[in-house]
Amino acid sequence: MAAACRFLALTTLVFATANTQAQPYDASAWQRDYAQLKQTLERDYANLAWFASPEGGVNLPRLDRLTRQSLRAARNDGEARQAIESFVRAFKDGHLSVLPDLAPSHQAATAVTAKPFEADDAAGACATLGFLPTARMAFSLPLESLPGFHLMGDGLATVYRTGLATRTDGPTIGVIRIQNFTNRAFPASCTQGYAALKAQGAPITEKALRNAADDRWSSALAEQLSALKAAGMTALLVDVGNNNGGDDSGDRFARLLTDLPVRSARLRMVASPAAVAYADQQLQSLDAGLKSNPTIEAANALTHARDFFVTAKSRASMPCDMAWVWSRQQPWGGTGCTRLVDVGYAGGYEPSLPRGAFGDQNIAYRLSLPSSADDLWAMWTGPLYVMTDRRTFSSAEMFAAVVQDNHLGKTVGTLTGGAGCGFMNGEQVQVLTHSRMRVRMPDCMRWRADGRNETAGIAPDLPVAPTEGEDSRQLAQRLLDAVAADQRPAAATN
Incomplete structure (x- = not known):
């Protein structure tokens, strides 16, 4: 694989050089x-x-x-x-x-018809919808090779890879792997969702299967957590090492693992058409809620949110000159042009809502997306740890930051990769005129409780960094030891 990567990099460089050196x-x-x-x-x-x-x-x-x-x-x-x-x-x-260069096109691209949805074949239907093991589903460290570790779910027949580390000197640590924060990286969530639709005798359409897979992604978490609890788990370790992100489910998942109040991160976007488009999306959702005959309380909340996004949209159309950045530094949070627009929180207009807000989940999720799953909150309420490494990015950083900023648990491992928020309105690629170099850049940022940007990375509460002469199994053992040591004072007090 490494040789293949080196060959690809060399090929890209040769192509890029040939592409630009065709001219003097x-x-x-x-x-x-x-x-x-x-x-x-x-x-x-x-x-x-x-x-x-x-x-x-x-x-x-x-x-x-x-x-x-x-x-x-x-x-x-x-x-x-x-x-x-x-x-x-x-x-x-x-x-x-x-981004890698593209070869110049000498003719119009030929349209390719999408493969028909295969409603009579679970594996084919799920593959058509993009359910593939897009990330390594094994634990980011070889925990399953440690003495006393029992693998309970392999992440193949089961939706999640899970296991139990039984120790004689402390807590019984349950481990669950989230390799990506999009359910398409969990093929079993789709095939099991397909089976559920079949058992119900429900029509299998693309929309129905996507919804069934998403439901299964959450319900399987509850089931596998219950199995870990039944096996004696006293502390939970969620592995998001080598997780390159996904969608905003990183915000939602934190609420599934605690009964404490949770606030989403403050969200800002660059004043640009992307922010205008995001505000329009929010306004469309809020307008749909207002048309659904809400209670007076819910209507007032939706109206306040609507007023906020109307203002945000107008501010997104009034950018300022950022050329100053190349001539001076300015303290973060100071006055002056930043070209950033406040667009609420990572979950929407509200930082959080209580379970059952407004008595209407359809209204609540339009104000705070995590409310769409508030019936699944608090699947686990015990000690929580989140394993991170330098390959933890984007939505996985959102998850780790929400856990840390809301004091839901502790992060353990190393500083994350530092990607933070990515693209609220789809990935935008800019092409430089002469070289044809393609550059992508994020249009949003998540602002942490202490005022830092998530791109600074999420520093671990319990640092466990690789050391010289240490193999991955030794590092895995030290990480579990750190979690166990952190639990001993609490155990001694009880």
């Missing part, structure tokens, strides 16, 4: 591309103001100066490309990246 090297054209990239960041990049602050950890005036020097010193397309790619990598933002 044009230094001024590369400098125009760099100016275009900076202007695009000023217009569309949600984290620019954060990285323009000392707290962001990137000195943008210095980075800009060094990049311009590198471009002036470049003698060919490869060196110029490397200067721009180094500039993008310096942000260390998992959602800001240069």
Whole structure:
């Protein structure tokens, strides 16, 4: 696999070089591309103001100066490309990246008809809907190879990979693996949802199967947690190591594992058409709620939310000039242009709602998305730990941050990768005019309880970092030891 990755990287580099070296090297054209990239960041990049602050950890005036020097010193397309790619990598933002080049198109793309939905074949129907093991479902550390560990769900026949670490010196630790925060990464949720529809005699359509799979994704969690509890679990460890994210279910899942109040993270978007589109989506949902004959209390809440998003939409249409970031640093949270618009919280207008709010789940979820599953909250109410590593990104960071900021449990492992919020209105790719380099950049940011951006990464409450001379099994044992040690004071007190 490593050799294949190196071959792919070499092929991409050769193609990129050939693509740009078909013409004589044009230094001024590369400098125009760099100016275009900076202007695009000023217009569309949600984290620019954060990285323009000392707290962001990137000195943008210095980075800009060094990049311009590198471009002036470049003698060919490869060196110029490397200067721009180094500039993008310096942000260390998992959602800001240069994408692989595309070959030039010499003819119009031929339309391809989608494969028909196979309602009579569970595996075929689920594959058509995109249910595939898109992430490694094994634990991010080889916990199952440790003495005293009993694998209870393999993540193949079962929706989740689960196990129980029985210890003689402390708690019995149940482990559940969430390899991605989208149910399409859990094929068994779809095939089991298909079986449930069959058993009910219900018509199997694309919409019905998607809904059944989502229901099964949650109900299977409840079942496998119940099995762990029945087997003696006294503390739960949720493994989100090597989890590259997904959708906003990272916010919802935190509520499934606690009976404590939970607030979603503050959400901001860059003042751009993406923020306008997001506000419009919220307004459409709120308007649908107002048309559903809500109670007076619910109607007032929906109206207040509607007024908020009307204001947010108007502010998203009034951007400011961000060119200052290349000449000075400005403290985060200070005054001045940031080009950021407050669009509520990661779950919607409300940071949280109580279970059964308004007596109408259809109304509640329009104000706070996690309310769509409030009947599943508090599947587990005991000690909670979240395992993270440098490959924990995006929605997985949302999950870890919500757990940490709401004091629902503790994170254990290493600092996360630092991607934070990604794309609220679909991934937008900008193409530089001369080089045809493709750059994507996030349009949103999640603001933590202490005022930091999630792109700073989620630091562990219980640090367990790899050490020299240590293999992955030894690291796995130390991580479980850290959880057990953290539980002993509580056990001694009881």
